[in-house]
Amino acid sequence: xxxxxxxxxxxxxxxxxxxxxxxxxxxxxxxxxxxxxxxxxxxxxxxxxxxxxxxxxxxxxxxxxxxxxxxxxxxxxxxxxxxxxxxxxxxxxxxxxxxxxxxxxxxxxxxxxxxxxxxxxxxxxxxxxxxxxxxxxxxxxxxxxxxxxxxxxxxxxxxxxxxxxxxxxxxxxxxxxxxxxxxxxxxxxxxxxxxxxxxxxxxxxxxxxxxxxxxxxxxxxxxxxxxxxxxxxxxxxxxxxxxxxxxxxxxxxxxxxxxxxxxxxxxxxxxxxxxxxxxxxxxxxxxxxxxxxxxxxxxxxxxxxxxxxxxxxxxxxxxxxxxxxxxxxxxxxxxxxxxxxxxxxxxxxxxxxxxxxxxxxxxxxxxxxxxxxxxxxxxxxxxxxxxxxxxxxxxxxxxxxxxxxxxxxxxxxxxxxxxxxxxxxxxxxxxxxxxxxxxxxxxxxxxxxxxxxxxxxxxxxxxxxxxxxxxxxxxxxxxxxxxxxxxxxxxxxxxxxxxxxxxxx
Amino acid sequence: xxxxxxxxxxxxxxxxxxxxxxxxxxxxxxxxxxxxxxxxxxxxxxxxxxxxxxxxxxxxxxxxxxxxxxxxxxxxxxxxxxxxxxxxxxxxxxxxxxxxxxxxxxxxxxxxxxxxxxxxxxxxxxxxxxxxxxxxxxxxxxxxxxxxxxxxxxxxxxxxxxxxxxxxxxxxxxxxxxxxxxxxxxxxxxxxxxxxxxxxxxxxxxxxxxxxxxxxxxxxxxxxxxxxxxxxxxxxxxxxxxxxxxxxxxxxxxxxxxxxxxxxxxxxxxxxxxxxxxxxxxxxxxxxxxxxxxxxxxxxxxxxxxxxxxxxxxxxxxxxxxxxxxxxxxxxxxxxxxxxxxxxxxxxxxxxxxxxxxxxxxxxxxxxxxxxxxxxxxxxxxxxxxxxxxxxxxxxxxxxxxxxxxxxxxxxxxxxxxxxxxxxxxxxxxxxxxxxxxxxxxxxxxxxxxxxxxxxxxxxxxxxxxxxxxxxxxxxxxxxxxx
Numbered sequence: 011x012x013x014x015x016x017x018x019x020x021x022x023x024x025x026x027x028x029x030x031x032x033x034x035x036x037x038x039x040x041x042x043x044x045x046x047x048x049x050x051x052x053x054x055x056x057x058x059x060x061x062x063x064x065x066x067x068x069x070x071x072x073x074x075x076x077x078x079x080x081x082x083x084x085x086x087x088x089x090x091x092x093x094x095x096x097x098x099x100x101x102x103x104x105x106x107x108x109x110x111x112x113x114x115x116x117x118x119x120x121x122x123x124x125x126x127x128x129x130x131x132x133x134x135x136x137x138x139x140x141x142x143x144x145x146x147x148x149x150x151x152x153x154x155x156x157x158x159x160x161x162x163x164x165x166x167x168x169x170x171x172x173x174x175x176x177x178x179x180x181x182x183x184x185x186x187x188x189x190x191x192x193x194x195x196x197x198x199x200x201x202x203x204x205x206x207x208x209x210x211x212x213x214x215x216x217x218x219x220x221x222x223x224x225x226x227x228x229x230x231x232x233x234x235x236x237x238x239x240x241x242x243x244x245x246x247x248x249x250x251x252x253x254x255x256x257x258x259x260x261x262x263x264x265x266x267x268x269x270x271x272x273x274x275x276x277x278x279x280x281x282x283x284x285x286x287x288x289x290x291x292x293x294x295x296x297x298x299x300x301x302x303x304x305x306x307x308x309x310x311x312x313x314x315x316x317x318x319x320x321x322x323x324x325x326x327x328x329x330x331x332x333x334x335x336x337x338x339x340x341x342x343x344x345x346x347x348x349x350x351x352x353x354x355x356x357x358x359x360x361x362x363x364x365x366x367x368x369x370x371x372x373x374x375x376x377x378x379x380x381x382x383x384x385x386x387x388x389x390x391x392x393x394x395x396x397x398x399x400x401x402x403x404x405x406x407x408x409x410x411x412x413x414x415x416x417x418x419x420x421x422x423x424x425x426x427x428x429x430x431x432x433x434x435x436x437x438x439x440x441x442x443x444x445x446x447x448x449x450x451x452x453x454x455x456x457x458x459x460x461x462x463x464x465x466x467x468x469x470x471x472x473x474x475x476x477x478x479x480x481x482x483x484x485x486x487x488x489x490x491x492x493x494x495x496x497x498x499x500x501x502x503x504x505x506x507x508x509x510x511x512x513x514x515x
Numbered sequence: 516x517x518x519x520x521x522x523x524x525x526x527x528x529x530x531x532x533x534x535x536x537x538x539x540x541x542x543x544x545x546x547x548x549x550x551x552x553x554x555x556x557x558x559x560x561x562x563x564x565x566x567x568x569x570x571x572x573x574x575x576x577x578x579x580x581x582x583x584x585x586x587x588x589x590x591x592x593x594x595x596x597x598x599x600x601x602x603x604x605x606x607x608x609x610x611x612x613x614x615x616x617x618x619x620x621x622x623x624x625x626x627x628x629x630x631x632x633x634x635x636x637x638x639x640x641x642x643x644x645x646x647x648x649x650x651x652x653x654x655x656x657x658x659x660x661x662x663x664x665x666x667x668x669x670x671x672x673x674x675x676x677x678x679x680x681x682x683x684x685x686x687x688x689x690x691x692x693x694x695x696x697x698x699x700x701x702x703x704x705x706x707x708x709x710x711x712x713x714x715x716x717x718x719x720x721x722x723x724x725x726x727x728x729x730x731x732x733x734x735x736x737x738x739x740x741x742x743x744x745x746x747x748x749x750x751x752x753x754x755x756x757x758x759x760x761x762x763x764x765x766x767x768x769x770x771x772x773x774x775x776x777x778x779x780x781x782x783x784x785x786x787x788x789x790x791x792x793x794x795x796x797x798x799x800x801x802x803x804x805x806x807x808x809x810x811x812x813x814x815x816x817x818x819x820x821x822x823x824x825x826x827x828x829x830x831x832x833x834x835x836x837x838x839x840x841x842x843x844x845x846x847x848x849x850x851x852x853x854x855x856x857x858x859x860x861x862x863x864x865x866x867x868x869x870x871x872x873x874x875x876x877x878x879x880x881x882x883x884x885x886x887x888x889x890x891x892x893x894x895x896x897x898x899x900x901x902x903x904x905x906x907x908x909x910x911x912x913x914x915x916x917x918x919x920x921x922x923x924x925x926x927x928x929x930x931x932x933x934x935x936x937x938x939x940x941x942x943x944x945x946x947x948x949x950x951x952x953x954x955x956x957x958x959x960x961x962x963x964x965x966x967x968x969x970x971x972x973x974x975x976x977x978x979x980x981x982x983x984x985x986x987x988x989x990x991x992x993x994x995x996x997x998x
Contacts, residue, residue, distance in 0.1 A: 038621075038956060038959075039955050039956070041955075041959075042955040042958070210615075316892065334835060368953070370956060371925070371956070372923070372925070372956060373954075373955045375952055375955075379922060381918050381919060381922040381923075382917070382922075384918075385915075385919055385925065385927060387913075388927070420582055430870075430871075433867050434867060434868065434871055437861075437865055437867070437868070438861065438868070440858070440868065440871065442871065444930050445928075445930060446928055446930070467519070467861060469516065469857070469859065470517075470520045470521065470544065470546065470857070470859050470861075471543065471544055471546075473517070473520070473546065474545065474546060
């Protein structure tokens, strides 16, 4: 069989999405495509995705990226989950871990027993103490997980990274360029389309240079230069469920611990992130402009950060939702150009990664076929829809009534798909199961319980166990986790030995 | 126990499905009072009667705590490794339940096989399945080249039913003599009671395992979705030839207007009444089986979209009717039983919980339907029956799968899938349906290296297995067919 001719791929936009795409294509499909990336130093990079999900590890591995080197260069720390503070009500705190609750043994899920014990008024520890990942995070420690199926409790978790997104893109760029990707400095001023098919034929840069391509990847961020502006693919607006539309970001010096987790702290009109890196802490306040002013938000952020500011506050504007289709004609949008979901669960880079994976699996041989596009859009829609529901849950599952913002999200109408999930949980702790999608059972359970939604009922089979034996089992599990965690290294110390940042990164 | 918790279940139906449901409910939720109105088994209940069973039956036994040695020793069941398709297009090919090949690089094995097949001759796809190779050789080994052997069972349905009945009664299921005479429905559309031998029996939950008649469930409503366009066989004949050893691979041979199989003792023939008259079908089965077939079983291919309505759950043929190709009848029943146990409702029978059960059950059944329909859509027969089957526009979900397959060898993932991607590929590749192109990632490996790897893999699989132990003593891997 003759290998197909190389497709000319033109990526519009650098940043995390652009360079992740360029690196992956150059590395994995060198015989199928040439990669050209157009970006301009004059256009800023959003770089909000500083915290990631465990899937990033598989992506890095495929690209041949060594963990310690990558972490040193991007000044990264480890992430075991996200701490949510003040969400269900002011004063609450829970961790959504990259791991499970309970010991993972037994025919009935742990949370059914937990619901029963709560109903019986048992004296129970904080749920965090019954998840190895949460306990490790709370203790400020880190160690690599034991291989699956070995090591008992210490194999019941995964991890991700918190890194400097502004260093990640240049790091990838050096890899991609070494693998043959070509970078062109320039600003796109015109998009030329085929009169018959509507496909994109070429882009023109300021100064007149014309770049032809077979496949265009739109990584232009919120602007959605190709998919949104040139092809006019409609935007499906989700802001009635996810009303935050602005963020003010400001890094500061680290004054407290370099935690092995990200924090998401609820605020009067949204929430605030805290992402500790090796050299600084990232902060930002995500808010709804309908409920607070830019000045008030900025003042609130400045008052809340723990150390002196390292840079001036920067304002970002966005809107929750996605383009109706991510792949139209010969144009595939990756990252913010295809849609935006706020960074509450660190899904931005994950969505970029899923789009790249699907693009590679469905890579066209010449003129993209409907079959390629349909399957790509089916896969990506599923990801967006499920993450959307999971994010809405965080806002809606609250008792907070201390501000108009929280009154709105607490009482707003939610998508039917989420309403069903919530009712099934509320009644008897049933979690709607699926095998594909990013947040599986354990994540939903963590947020439900963490935000105080305790099921009224449970699996009747959980009634069979003796109450005293159950309580003993909980205590034994807590003690076993605590004992194992106590022997693990401190997070900061682990980093200093394993992947200390280089001064001139 | 909480006030609203369910206390009692009445199972209706005296076939294998009914006894499986009663045994599983009592064993896994011992606090329930489980009664069964066995009555005479419905002769048209395929889930109760087909001898070839998928690996899910072994998982079902394990959930009940029935050891494999016990199950095989008591009922005469024997391992089966898959199905051999003869006359469906291409050379005879095997759909085995274990893995096909080992992944080479980031792409699934079947993609690399396709690449090799497009370049030059390569050993048939099923030569890369340890189970298929074992099956062809006629020797079972508990462990193959890729680990524990994955298998289903050939059962004697009557013996299997006897064992489960004894087991159920032993653990406390109460058997009520008599048959269902009447079903009372209350104003809410719930079953209020079932009249048996002149007495009215009531329970919190009713499980309808009465076969295609669905005596309880149809008393509520008779809504039925028809699948006959995609599943052309609507008659099944069964004939028993006593004491014949079951083959490791169940042969399924395409006929002019249907197909025929043998499971050792059981011989069967499925056909379309519109294309073949019953007399001719009976003659044919009588000749091959050497025994007189029973009366023809009529199938009405389709599904009740809400098998669970109110306080009544239909299971097995009462919920879904599908021809036995690929042996899904009992599998769907066991899967519904497992789902019911893990989703046991409260006495208030919340509609939203029933809806969730129905959603999963429907998704699973539709995917099984797609898999069976795929056999027809991709067949190579020349008669009117086959031409009609091949030309029939498939359901949208199957159309999407086939488009992805023929374009690039991709098998899209659906929730509640029963058969693995290897299973789909085994049928499609066995019939010679190669995609137009392959995943570009596969091309990272030079072709001559790929050839060498495939040859080594096939040799490793073909190496003679270690000496095997007696069949009844194998410790088998419990599991389902799912990936």
